[in-house]
Amino acid sequence: MRVGSLFAGIGGIDLGFKQSGFDVVWANEIDKDACKTYRLNFPETTLFEKDIRKLNASLLPKVDIITAGFPCQPFSVCGNQKGFNDSRGNLFFEILRIVDVIQPPIIFLENVANLVKHDEGRTFNIIHNELVCRDYYLRYLVADACDYGIPQHRTRTYLIAFQNVNQCESYRFPQKIKLKKRIFDLIGKSSWVEYILLFKAFTSL
Numbered sequence: 001m002r003v004g005s006l007f008a009g010i011g012g013i014d015l016g017f018k019q020s021g022f023d024v025v026w027a028n029e030i031d032k033d034a035c036k037t038y039r040l041n042f043p044e045t046t047l048f049e050k051d052i053r054k055l056n057a058s059l060l061p062k063v064d065i066i067t068a069g070f071p072c073q074p075f076s077v078c079g080n081q082k083g084f085n086d087s088r089g090n091l092f093f094e095i096l097r098i099v100d101v102i103q104p105p106i107i108f109l110e111n112v113a114n115l116v117k118h119d120e121g122r123t124f125n126i127i128h129n130e131l132v133c134r135d136y137y138l139r140y141l142v143a144d145a146c147d148y149g150i151p152q153h154r155t156r157t158y159l160i161a162f163q164n165v166n167q168c169e170s171y172r173f174p175q176k177i178k179l180k181k182r183i184f185d186l187i188g189k190s191s192w193v194e195y196i197l198l199f200k201a202f203t204s205l
């Protein structure tokens with residue numbers, strides 16, 4: 001299946017799709033350093049390095065899935081909580097602009113855990129309604145990476161929208177995996193000390 005990736009960053013979401021056998025055909029990202037890393041990680045993907053607001057949707061090749069880990073600061077408990085009133089929050093509507101042209105059978109969205117609670121649920125309601133009125137059926141999950149084998153607490157909202165109701169009903173989110181690795185197994189003890197020192201330096205500012 002063919003994937004188009006919005007807000008691609010360095011390709012974290014894309015890597016999962018690629019490792020699962022999907023073909024990431026094109027991607028869009030504005031940050032030049034992220035793009036540099038993305039190109040190294042995904043030399044076979046056509047990367048449009050530009051503001052999504054300037055992306056001409058009619059020139060994008062058709063794909064089966066559009067992914068978007070859209071900017072989360074406006075919805076995060078760590079951010080200003082302005083949501084759609086923040087210019088970065090408004091970028092959600094850019095996803096819809098591109099969806100309206102490409103009409104992908106599946107949309108995969110990722111954002112902070114607080115997305116579902118932001119503005120007493122009204123933000124998530126708007127997202128839900130915008131997709132439902134385009135005839136998508138939705139499934140979502142708020143999940144912590146450490147329940148899926150990654151030794152880090154990273155809680156995120158994952159939303160999948162399907163055009164096909166049967167596909168939506170038969171979709172199962174992955175089963176939880178018992179944690180077998182510790183952070184030391186991935187970054188080594190010496191780097192861990194560097195992280196603690198860095199953290200202390202930042203928190204004492």
Ligand SMILES: C[S@@+](CC[C@H](N)C(=O)[O-])C[C@H]1O[C@@H](n2cnc3c(N)ncnc32)[C@H](O)[C@@H]1O
Nearest residue numbers: 007008009010011012013029030031051052069
């Ligand atoms: C939450 S991050 C996504 C990270 C990505 N999932 C990854 O694995 O690296 C949001 C990304 O959106 C990009 N972004 C923000 N505003 C943008 C815009 N106007 N047009 C295109 N990309 C934008 C940021 O540079 C950032 O890389």
